[in-house]
Amino acid sequence: MKSVAEIRFTPDPLLPEPLYHQIKEYIKQKIMQGEWTPGMRLPSQRALATAFKVNRSTIIAALDGLHSEGLIETNYGGGTKVSRAGWNTMSTPLLNWEDYVESGNHYPNLPEVQIINQSEYRCDIIRLGTGELAxxxxPQSYFQKIYEKLAQHAPSLGYLEPLGSYKLRQAISSYLADQQIQASPESIIIVSGSLQAMQLIAMGLLPRKSSVLVEKPSYLxxxxxxxxxxxxxIGMPMDKEGLLTAELGRYIRENRPSLLYTIPTFQNPSGVVMSDKRRTELIQTAEATGLAILEDHAYADLWLDEKPPLSLKARDPGSYVLHMGTLSKSVSPGLRIGWVAGPETVIQRLADIKMQTDYGASSLAQEAATLWFTEGYHDIHLAEVREALIRKRNLVLDILARNLAGAAEWNVPQGGFYIWLKLLNGTRPETLFRRALAEGILLNPGSIYDRFDQNHIRISFAYASVTELEKAIIVLSQLISS
Amino acid sequence: MKSVAEIRFTPDPLLPEPLYHQIKEYIKQKIMQGEWTPGMRLPSQRALATAFKVNRSTIIAALDGLHSEGLIETNYGGGTKVSRAGWNTMSTPLLNWEDYVESGNHYPNLPEVQIINQSEYRCDIIRLGTGELAxxxxPQSYFQKIYEKLAQHAPSLGYLEPLGSYKLRQAISSYLADQQIQASPESIIIVSGSLQAMQLIAMGLLPRKSSVLVEKPSYLxxxxxxxxxxxxxIGMPMDKEGLLTAELGRYIRENRPSLLYTIPTFQNPSGVVMSDKRRTELIQTAEATGLAILEDHAYADLWLDEKPPLSLKARDPGSYVLHMGTLSKSVSPGLRIGWVAGPETVIQRLADIKMQTDYGASSLAQEAATLWFTEGYHDIHLAEVREALIRKRNLVLDILARNLAGAAEWNVPQGGFYIWLKLLNGTRPETLFRRALAEGILLNPGSIYDRFDQNHIRISFAYASVTELEKAIIVLSQLISS
Structure with missing residues (x-):
């Protein structure tokens, strides 16, 4: 795995020491403090020049200095690393943390995802791939009111119950009841976002070597x-009506999956809404075969034109469906509040693992989320967001239609954030990703959602501003057409 | 694993339906809604009677009704379960969620820990084991000021950077500098409490089948x-000066550990402070053998009589030490804010996994924690807490000396929360745990911290009130002496 160092320091031209010397000393201190350890690969000269905001020749001078002090070394492959020799003058058996980083159980993020995670914080970037509200x-102003309320009645700073705040679970129970989902507070667990829910489900419910059916492409x-x-x-085919339920029987027979993961409403990345008919068929298949379903409802509140069909959970005749929801997409990504509703046996097991993982979601975030629902902000906010998203969606669709007709195909999203753009002219998504990044535009190549995908990119109209969207989509269109 | 259902409902004697009928209908609805699923074991009649606040005969009548409707069944072992037959009248292949709960990778919590987690929320319990501030x-009033500040400048509701809020990392960097630990913000990651830090380290840095040295007993x-x-x-022996560093060489040769986990200051559960000499020896061994050290500094701020020796990280000659800290013990358990400082390679890897686990700690909690440090509350608060803890510690030591001299031995904690009580008269900790629980007192048996321990309990003077402490320690003394 490539280490991507975070660099915040920029040399000061007003100081008497030359810039290259300041950079050399900065890196030297990093190495001496043990923060940059032997074997750590330095960013490229180009990347260093960007980070320190200097010319490449300044970087070369700094690196030369570090070289001659024996602090870094260049191998024949070309990479520059912190050297083992210079770091510690005594010849003791050095700890190589790089080995540790290579050897943990958990997979690293995909390289593209790592680049995306890192680049998102560059201030000059247009985030055309980001699946978050701008x-x-x-709802900053509503949250200001929530903080005022918190200041008045000072909620507990102690640990909350294993399932999470009971008041919040009550609020979510009635929020779900409005969507015709019967789930009492005891059958709901509060999680730190739905990513954590999936982690808990993977760790707590699924045996090693079991398999899970997934739409293809999928966020998963x-x-x-x-x-x-x-x-x-195991990826399953889908079309404009969602998962091909006709294929389900065969996939179940052949793979004996322990679970089907689906985002039936405004699917990520395709934007597809599973039709009413397919939903019914899916539930019928679950009943007939004992298939467990994990329904991800993250985008359902973000319908733009009309309400989507009822959720799978609302149609659940027994307890085939685990239902996940979150505030991250519709309200606040940073709050880190989500939930899972399902059989209490499952919910208790997830709570037990959550207690072992992070001892519960932040009580402060839970208190704020409770007020979010009980003070009625959710619906007001959604109405406002909906209007803004419709404007942005229409803008993007307009520019695409004017500039890319023939060169690409795309869905017209009825909700959520995503346009799943199919490149028709042979442009490779990875090439486009890199060239767009060079132009300061961040988008998500399709391979993130389907390893073998060769012709899609996911763009989001939610994050970038109207001005940014206009600029980015036009640049993107040029890159695709050229 | 035993399912422990959460029950909040109590039947209403003012309603025309008899109590048993209301309970029967409540359980029936749980089963019909799919929240209590086939195979789920019901709590014992005694536990149900307590939960519903009725006589056991009322419970028996309710269960009889459920039996005759075929909704529950009793097996010959005596347990009552939700039946498969009654749950769904169609004879479809039922999903057995109990199987899922048994089959995940992750270990369930220890049974005692599950009982403790559940019982902590009983309102009639005295929590003599709880390692949290009462x-x-x-600091509710300081946090009220923090919420007011938040209301004024409305912090971002978006996702923060992979390493966590830069401002918070800056604040922690200077907090660490006060303790003579050099760690720049780029070498610090914010986590949702140190339990999560350990989870990330386990997943991200340690190969399967590797081994880790641990003090014995240990929180780990x-x-x-x-x-x-x-x-x-692999448990290592310790004495009143902490880890037996003289044994380290042998343990390293025999086990080639990938890490040593230690709580050098106010160890959990023993309360021991590793002596200055042992700390020096430990660091020397690390240098000589390339041993990586994970230092858990959770309790260090809570010194009572005098400042503890410098941390291992402050003595780290290079980068042998990963250093963990948290606000959970000294400030607010519910906030869920902790940090790890170490080589950037490691910190970046942990950040990558954290992004995959829960996408970062709550930004609201991070903003509050930033203000906690920058507004100077930390030191004021600690001075107040210290005074209160000294009072409570002395009270408990007094009562123990008056009532248990000869029957038990214990440490005099110089900081932190814990008294590690050794039972000298053959009382079994597990028996004591159960008998104390029956008296409404929750304590932690030593086997939680050392599977083979037969004669310790951990009590905490931090959580229970002065009145509760007086009552509980006296009852405990009687249980031990009898």
């Missing part, structure tokens, strides 16, 4: 919760 | 972060 769509391919638990993912 | 020692035995990652824990 900062100006986040972009994370490693299931693979890291030794669970195999 | 509610009245939590009470959780399954390492075992669930397939890592073996």
């Amino acid at each position: 900062p100006d769509l986040l 391919y972009s994370i490693h919760a299931f693979q890291s638990a030794g669970v195999r993912m | 509610p009245d020692l939590l 035995y009470s959780i399954h972060a390492f075992q669930s990652a397939g890592v073996r824990m």
